[in-house]
Amino acid sequence: MNHNVFxxxxxxxxxxxxxxxxxxxxxxxxxxxxxMHTVCVVASEEFLTFSKKVGxxxxxxxxxxxxxxxxxxxxxxLCALRWKQAHxxxxxxxxxxxxxxxxxxxxxxxxxxxxxxFKAPLKK
Numbered sequence: 001m002n003h004n005v006f007x008x009x010x011x012x013x014x015x016x017x018x019x020x021x022x023x024x025x026x027x028x029x030x031x032x033x034x035x036m037h038t039v040c041v042v043a044s045e046e047f048l049t050f051s052k053k054v055g056x057x058x059x060x061x062x063x064x065x066x067x068x069x070x071x072x073x074x075x076x077x078l079c080a081l082r083w084k085q086a087h088x089x090x091x092x093x094x095x096x097x098x099x100x101x102x103x104x105x106x107x108x109x110x111x112x113x114x115x116x117x118f119k120a121p122l123k124k
Contacts, residue, residue, distance in 0.1 A: 003102045013040035013099040014075035027077040027101045035079040040099035045072045050091035094118035
């Protein structure tokens with residue numbers, strides 16, 4: 001079982017769009033995942049523009065792969081080094097910590113993740 005950055009069971013990042021290295025909705029990983037798709041982010045327009053500019057176009061649909069493209073507000077399992085690159089350049093998207101795999105901590109300090117924690121609005 002995979003755990004999140006708090007050592008608790010990993011929760012689902014997104015089923016719509018379906019995300020994750022294994023396309024199971026979770027930011028699961030194993031040794032075959034060279035990109036370490038372990039950070040559950042909430043995409044922003046600024047991040048998607050930055051990512052496209054540096055060669056990782058997440059927003060353009062690819063119908064033959066059944067990929068609709070990531071839109072602002074979508075949750076997505078992002079490669080840890082891509083998040084770090086965005087962070088270092090001032091474009092880091094918010095992070096859903098409970099859905100972010102603990103393996104992320106191998107390359108990103110927890111303080112950086114916490115400072116970008118996504119806080120869901122309170123339900124009324």
